[in-house]
Amino acid sequence: MKRRSAALLLGVIVSACSPAQHEGPAAPLPSAPRAPEAQPPTSRPSEQVATPAAAGPGATAGCGELGCRLFDSAEQALEAVLESRPLVLGIGEAHALKGTEHIESTTSRFRRELLPRLAPHSSDLVIELMEPDPRCLQTTEQVKREQQPVTEAQAESNQNEFVLLGTRAKEAGVTPHILYPSCEQYERIVKAGDDSIFVMLETIAVLTDQKARAILARNHEQGRERLVLLYGGAAHNDSVPRRGRESWSYGPSLAKFTEQRYVELDLIVREYIKDTEAWRSLGWYEHFDKEKHPDQAVLLQPSPASYVLIFPAQSGSGPQSGPAPSD
Numbered sequence: 001m002k003r004r005s006a007a008l009l010l011g012v013i014v015s016a017c018s019p020a021q022h023e024g025p026a027a028p029l030p031s032a033p034r035a036p037e038a039q040p041p042t043s044r045p046s047e048q049v050a051t052p053a054a055a056g057p058g059a060t061a062g063c064g065e066l067g068c069r070l071f072d073s074a075e076q077a078l079e080a081v082l083e084s085r086p087l088v089l090g091i092g093e094a095h096a097l098k099g100t101e102h103i104e105s106t107t108s109r110f111r112r113e114l115l116p117r118l119a120p121h122s123s124d125l126v127i128e129l130m131e132p133d134p135r136c137l138q139t140t141e142q143v144k145r146e147q148q149p150v151t152e153a154q155a156e157s158n159q160n161e162f163v164l165l166g167t168r169a170k171e172a173g174v175t176p177h178i179l180y181p182s183c184e185q186y187e188r189i190v191k192a193g194d195d196s197i198f199v200m201l202e203t204i205a206v207l208t209d210q211k212a213r214a215i216l217a218r219n220h221e222q223g224r225e226r227l228v229l230l231y232g233g234a235a236h237n238d239s240v241p242r243r244g245r246e247s248w249s250y251g252p253s254l255a256k257f258t259e260q261r262y263v264e265l266d267l268i269v270r271e272y273i274k275d276t277e278a279w280r281s282l283g284w285y286e287h288f289d290k291e292k293h294p295d296q297a298v299l300l301q302p303s304p305a306s307y308v309l310i311f312p313a314q315s316g317s318g319p320q321s322g323p324a325p326s327d
Helices: 002-013 074-082 106-121 134-151 158-171 183-191 193-221 251-257
Strands: 048-050 068-071 088-093 122-130 175-179 227-233 262-268 297-303 306-310
Touching: 068 074, 074 106, 074 262, 074 297, 074 306, 088 106, 088 251, 106 122, 106 158, 106 227, 106 262, 122 158, 122 193, 134 183, 158 175, 158 227, 175 193, 183 193, 193 227, 193 251, 251 262
Parallel strands: 088 227, 088 262, 122 175, 122 227, 262 306
Antiparallel strands: 048 068, 068 297, 297 306
């Protein structure tokens, strides 16, 4: 029952896997990226700052002690995040669940609304999809079975959404990457038994951290500063992980590696938010009222290097991006 409890605990922040192609080994890493030379220009959009009149319930704009900023679009809210001058942007989403297929997903909205703004100044996008080594297919099947308590609640389109995101990034000039666990790493997941989901989360964090460092090293060697995007579930991008979940997140490691130029950005589809244990466990939940300001993007900042961007409410009945490809 421990495995089932883990699935319930993860709720809206679980991970996904999907097939792709293998890459070669990463180059050696420097101790840290080079100091910044230039920063992509960012405009300051007109914004409404909602500052609490007093700490606690009833604060202005329903954002409690956190306060919040309201924007006409998610893209304008993103501009405010980019003012913090990140070198790595760790983007976490709430994955679509079964029964929400009529709502445009977080991945789709990022791809359609935010990727075009980020692409001109980004070199690479690391997506939380894992491709196992073909030499360990039997172990891979065991890992898939271990994942079922988590993935069975997700919308079937999630994996294809991630694949389409990679395709769109490449079309926009951003190099997409996925994760390549070794047979040994898959073996460790299987041998963990009831803790397999937790070990899988740790593995994803380690692989993402290693890939991001390799990309930063390459950009450093090429003498260019470009934004590195990491996209996946919100279990992995925490800049300040909750106690007991430190090994799930690459945030603190990359913050140190980039000399504090790592920024966490959680993307939330307003219609997904429910009064459930999984949502209530998120630190910003009690500070947000989804019934207020439905036509605006809401930006909260739980900590100096952490942002939560809640998309405006959707109009219409479904996604505007069309069907995702099958491969």
